[in-house]
Amino acid sequence: xxxxxxxxxxxxxxxxxxxxxxxxxxxxxxxxxxxxxxxxxxxxxxxxxxxxxxxxxxxxxxxxxxxxxxxxxxxxxxxxxxxxxxxxxxxxxxxxxxxxxxxxxxxxxxxxxxxxxxxxxxxxxxxxxxxxxxxxxxxxxxxxxxxxxxxxxxxxxxxxxxxxxxxxxxxxxxxxxxxxxxxxxxxxxxxxxxxxxxxxxxxxxxxxxxxxxxxxxxxxxxxxxxxxxxxxxxxxxxxxxxxxxxxxx
Amino acid sequence: xxxxxxxxxxxxxxxxxxxxxxxxxxxxxxxxxxxxxxxxxxxxxxxxxxxxxxxxxxxxxxxxxxxxxxxxxxxxxxxxxxxxxxxxxxxxxxxxxxxxxxxxxxxxxxxxxxxxxxxxxxxxxxxxxxxxxxxxxxxxxxxxxxxxxxxxxxxxxxxxxxxxxxxxxxxxxxxxxxxxxxxxxxxxxxxxxxxxxxxxxxxxxxxxxxxxxxxxxxxxxxxxxxxxxxxxxxxxxxxxxxxxxxxxxxxxxxxxxxxxxxxxxxxxxxxxxxxxxxxxxxxxxxxxxxxxxxxxxxxxxxxxxxxxxxxxxxxxxxxxxxxxxxxxxxxxxxxxxxxxxxxxxxxxxxxxxxxxxxxxxxxxxxxxxxxxxxxxxxxxxxxxxxxxxxxxxxxxxxxxxxxxxxxxxxxxxx
Numbered sequence: 001x002x003x004x005x006x007x008x009x010x011x012x013x014x015x016x017x018x019x020x021x022x023x024x025x026x027x028x029x030x031x032x033x034x035x036x037x038x039x040x041x042x043x044x045x046x047x048x049x050x051x052x053x054x055x056x057x058x059x060x061x062x063x064x065x066x067x068x069x070x071x072x073x074x075x076x077x078x079x080x081x082x083x084x085x086x087x088x089x090x091x092x093x094x095x096x097x098x099x100x101x102x103x104x105x106x107x108x109x110x111x112x113x114x115x116x117x118x119x120x121x122x123x124x125x126x127x128x129x130x131x132x133x134x135x136x137x138x139x140x141x142x143x144x145x146x147x148x149x150x151x152x153x154x155x156x157x158x159x160x161x162x163x164x165x166x167x168x169x170x171x172x173x174x175x176x177x178x179x180x181x182x183x184x185x186x187x188x189x190x191x192x193x194x195x196x197x198x199x200x201x202x203x204x205x206x207x208x209x210x211x212x213x214x215x216x217x218x219x220x221x222x223x224x225x226x227x228x229x230x231x232x233x234x235x236x237x238x239x240x241x242x243x244x245x246x247x248x249x
Numbered sequence: 250x251x252x253x254x255x256x257x258x259x260x261x262x263x264x265x266x267x268x269x270x271x272x273x274x275x276x277x278x279x280x281x282x283x284x285x286x287x288x289x290x291x292x293x294x295x296x297x298x299x300x301x302x303x304x305x306x307x308x309x310x311x312x313x314x315x316x317x318x319x320x321x322x323x324x325x326x327x328x329x330x331x332x333x334x335x336x337x338x339x340x341x342x343x344x345x346x347x348x349x350x351x352x353x354x355x356x357x358x359x360x361x362x363x364x365x366x367x368x369x370x371x372x373x374x375x376x377x378x379x380x381x382x383x384x385x386x387x388x389x390x391x392x393x394x395x396x397x398x399x400x401x402x403x404x405x406x407x408x409x410x411x412x413x414x415x416x417x418x419x420x421x422x423x424x425x426x427x428x429x430x431x432x433x434x435x436x437x438x439x440x441x442x443x444x445x446x447x448x449x450x451x452x453x454x455x456x457x458x459x460x461x462x463x464x465x466x467x468x469x470x471x472x473x474x475x476x477x478x479x480x481x482x483x484x485x486x487x488x489x490x491x492x493x494x495x496x497x498x499x500x501x502x503x504x505x506x507x508x509x510x511x512x513x514x515x516x517x518x519x520x521x522x523x524x525x526x527x528x529x530x531x532x533x534x535x536x537x538x539x540x541x542x543x544x545x546x547x548x549x550x551x552x553x554x555x556x557x558x559x560x561x562x563x564x565x566x567x568x569x570x571x572x573x574x575x576x577x578x579x580x581x582x583x584x585x586x587x588x589x590x591x592x593x594x595x596x597x598x599x600x601x602x603x604x605x606x607x608x609x610x611x612x613x614x615x616x617x618x619x620x621x622x623x624x625x626x627x628x629x630x631x632x633x634x635x636x637x638x639x640x641x642x643x644x645x646x647x648x649x650x651x652x653x654x655x656x657x658x659x660x661x662x663x
Contacts, residue, residue, distance in 0.1 A: 034267075070260055077264060185268045187309040188336070189322040191261055 001055045001148070003046040004110035005080065006101055007039040007062050009071040010121040023219040026121075035071045037183075038116025040078075041176040044183035045146060046114055047079035054148045055112075057081050061104050063097055065089050069199055076194035077186035083199035088211055096204070096211045098130035103207035105135060110171065112153060117142050117175040128175035138168035142177040251530055251564055253335060257572070259325070262332055268308055269339040276304045277343030285619055293433055293471040293481040299382070301347065306381040310336060311351050314358030319374035321358075330513050330578045334520035334571060341524030342531075345628040346479030348521045350384065353431045353480075356517065357385035360439050360510050364498035365458055373437055373458075386435035387510070388426040388485060395428075395637075403449035411487065413442035413455060419491040420457060422465070425484070430635075432483025433471040436461050440487070441503055456503035458496045465490030476627035477635075508586070512578045514636060515589035519571045519596035522632045526564045526600040529607035529625050533557065537610055547610065556606045563599040570595055587649045594642035597632040604629035 011017050012032040020027045035043075049055040060075040062068040063086040072083035086100055105113060118125035132139035140146075140155030144163065147154040157164045158177050168174075186194075204211045232238045243249040255263055280301060290296045305311050313333065315321025324332050333355055341348035354377070361370060377383045389395055391410055411424025422442050426432070438459045445453035459466060465488050472482040499506045537547035537557060547553045574588035582588070604626045608615040615622045633639055647655045 070264070073260060074264060077268075185272050185308045186264065187307060188265045188268065188313065189309045189317075191264045191268065192317075192323045195261055 001049075001112065002057045002059070002108070002110045003049065003055050004101075004105060004108055004113045005039070005042050005046050005058060005060045005075065006097075006113065006115040006127070007043065007060055007071055007075055008036045008116070008119045008121075009033050009062065009064050009068045010036045010119055013037060013120055019220045019222050023221055025217060025220050033067065033071075035074050036116050036119045036121075038118060038120070038176050038178070040116075040183040041178070041180050042114040042116050042174075043075045043078050043080060044181045045174075045176060047184075048181065049146075049148060050079065059084060059108055059110065061086065061101065063088065063092055063100055063204070069201075072199050073191075073194055074186055076197045076199075077191040078184060079190070080197075082197055085199055085201045086204060086207070087201055088204050090211045091213060092204070092211045093213055093215060094124045094126035095130055095214070096209055097127045098134055099209045100204055100207050100211075101127070101131050102134040103209065105131075112148070112171065113137075113173045115173075115175055117177050128173060132173040135171075135173070138166075138172045139175075140166050140168055140172065141175040143174045144177050144179040146174060146180070251527055251561060253338075253568065253572075258335070259328065261325075262328070262335055265332065266335050266339055269310060269336050270342075272304060272308050272310075273339055273343035277301065277340075277347060281344050281624075282621055285621060285624065288478045288624065291473075296481075297347065297350075297479045302381050305340075305347070305351060310340060311354055311381065312358070312378055314355035314362070315374050315378060316362050319370060320378050321374065328579055330516050331572070331575045333513060334516050334575045337517045337520040338524040338527070341521035342528045343524075344479055345521055345525050345631070346477040348524065349430055349477050349480035352517045352521065353387065353435075354383075354385045356510055356514050357387050357437075357439055359513060360387070360456070360498065360507060361385075361458070363509065364456070364506070366495050369458060369495065377437070380436075382434075383437075384431045384435040386429050386431040386438050386483075388429050388432065388438050388440045390426060390428045392425055392427050403451045405446060405449060405453070408446060408450050408453060409441060409443045411440070411442040412446075413444050413457060415444075415494070416491070418494045420494060420497060422457065422459070422487040422490040422492065424487050426487075427484045428472065429483050429485060430480060432485055433468060433481035434483070438466075438485070439498065442487075445501060451505050452501055454503045455500050456498040456507070457492055458498055459487075459490065459492055463490055463492060474631065476624070476629070476631035512585055512589045515593040516571065516575045516578055518632065518636045519567070519574070519589075519592040522593075522596040522600045522629070523564070523567055523571055525625055525629050525632070526560075526567065526596075526603045529600070529603050529622075529629070530557075530560050530564055532622060532625070533560065533607045533610050536614075553610060556610055560603045560606045563603050567592075567596045567599050587646050590637075590642045590645045590649070593636065594639050594646070597629075597639060600629050601633060 011028060012034040015032050017031060018027050043060065046055065046058045050058055058080040059082055060072050060080040061084040062072050066087060069085050072085060076083055084104065115128050128141055129139060140157060142158045143155045144158045145156035151170055153168050153170060153172050155166050155168060155174055157166060232241060287296055309322060312321055317323035337348055337352050340351060393410060413420045413422045422440065424442060440457045440459045441454055443453055444455040467486045469484045469486050472484065474482055534557060537553050540547050570592045574592035577585040577588045607622055608626050611622045614620045
């Protein structure tokens with residue numbers, strides 16, 4: 001079984017990002033970048049399937065600038081076999097990402113595509129769903145458990161109010177949720193070994209996909225700062241203030 | 250600022266650093282912060298839980314220095330010491346003692362891969378790799394001293410007391426070693442002993458590989474130290490300890506030959522020290538931006554801001570020197586010996602000042618065990634003495650710069 005995993009390079013979730021002064025976007029100059037945490041879970045799941053003998057090849061793909069090769073390298077150090085960088089400096093919207101990944105899938109012919117449920121930068125949560133629709137494959141989104149069979153894959157999904165288990169005929173697409181697994185740290189020897197694993201490079205044009213944005217970013221601004229709260233002396237005072245000042249009672 | 254500039258690192262170095270930092274932030278630091286009493290557990294073997302060493306094992310930081318052909322890591326040799334420095338700093342940022350424990354394996358692996366017979370490497374490197382608790386130690390210092398006693402004069406009367414004598418096909422070692430990093434719990438030792446009392450230390454010292462279970466080798470105690478307490482420093486006694494003749498690593502010129510070990514060792518020492526400084530700065534920068542005095546967060550008080558600037562400046566200065574010195578060692582520059590001693594001694598004194606600022610800026614909290622700042626202060630203090638005192642390090646610098654005058658023997662005292 002061959003698995004294709006799509007990964008995105010995003011701002012490190014532990015970093016506090018700021019909006020650019022002109023409101024045109026987020027200031028990413030000198031910000032530490034890392035693999036999207038949900039994509040890391042996707043890579044880990046693929047590697048575990050390979051270690052369990054269920055998969056024999058893992059290809060990781062990323063769409064983005066030159067530095068995205070570093071994100072691919074991390075995935076290779078975690079255990080993926082080879083990488084594909086679709087290089088572009090442009091901001092690529094989910095539909096264009098899905099179209100590129102569709103073309104990659106048609107070339108690579110994987111049995112399963114796994115990707116994160118969403119990227120933590122724009123939190124769009126669209127790519128997986130769009131890709132499955134474009135390919136005409138079954139989709140198991142928000143996966144918290146995978147059981148891979150020969151012809152089908154059983155996906156436990158985290159949905160509002162509980163868990164839902166769906167069975168998908170292969171080939172199929174899965175998007176990883178937080179509880180699917182806990183990704184490993186890339187070990188230092190494996191980072192050095194990953195240096196020897198191949199990363200191919202293409203451009204969106206190679207797949208005939210136009211990446212020009214269809215959406216216009218009107219404004220990016222930081223959340224309004226909350227005013228400091230106050231401590232009240234008694235329940236009586238609390239009720240009084242809620243009634244008279246806050247006007248909620 | 251404060252951390253290494255990514256621009257000078259290779260992609261692999263950055264990824265290795267990031268992986269190590271994640272491990273430290275997710276596992277090591279939370280353990281150290283929430284188990285501060287563990288440092289004072291008087292059963293040295295119990296102090297550091299196995300889970301921490303297993304975590305270190307999973308990311309492969311216990312066995313850097315083991316060649317890839319034995320299952321180790323294929324680090325670029327042209328930048329190996331810089332990589333060691335980068336990783337040592339990250340581990341020490343979490344815990345300096347843990348870093349000591351692990352880096353000793355890297356350093357001694359260099360000696361083994363360079364000097365041990367192939368069949369011994371084939372025997373010991375796999376054992377080192379497969380057991381997460383397997384540690385290596387390097388036994389040089391004796392109760393009468395170490396570098397401070399042979400440093401000024403390379404003469405017979407300054408030689409080691411530990412003796413090794415060839416008896417048939419075995420070397421018989423007798424003597425005592427003290428202040429040995431990992432000495433208490435190592436499984437394999439590199440031991441230095443005098444094999445020719447008629448000449449100076451540089452011509453009459455040989456090195457041997459001694460497995461822990463060799464009859465005649467006794468680990469007598471764990472030295473309880475003021476800092477770096479998660480590394481178990483030990484004392485060893487050799488009584489008619491017999492090792493096969495092939496366990497001789499270097500005959501006669503072991504000290505001169507160990508230059509690669511010593512230079513890398515000084516760099517790693519300075520880098521660990523830097524990690525302690527970075528931890529001091531990070532903790533303090535966070536504290537002074539949150540703790541309120543006089544209605545204002547501390548950093549708004551100018552006296553506090555100035556101290557923080559001083560900490561940052563000293564850390565950057567140390568980092569610059571460590572980077573220059575480690576590059577010199579990697580490139581076998583003629584000044585490498587001088588530079589690595591400079592980096593080691595400068596780091597120890599500057600980071601001590603950084604730790605003092607950290608302690609002061611935390612006020613009363615700085616002195617509280619459960620706050621963890623006094624631990625950084627104690628860990629920083631250890632560096633002044635570890636792997637040579639500051640004065641001995643300075644003597645080495647000048648001896649190297651002016652060998653014709655500063656290194657001259659003045660004759661025995663009358």
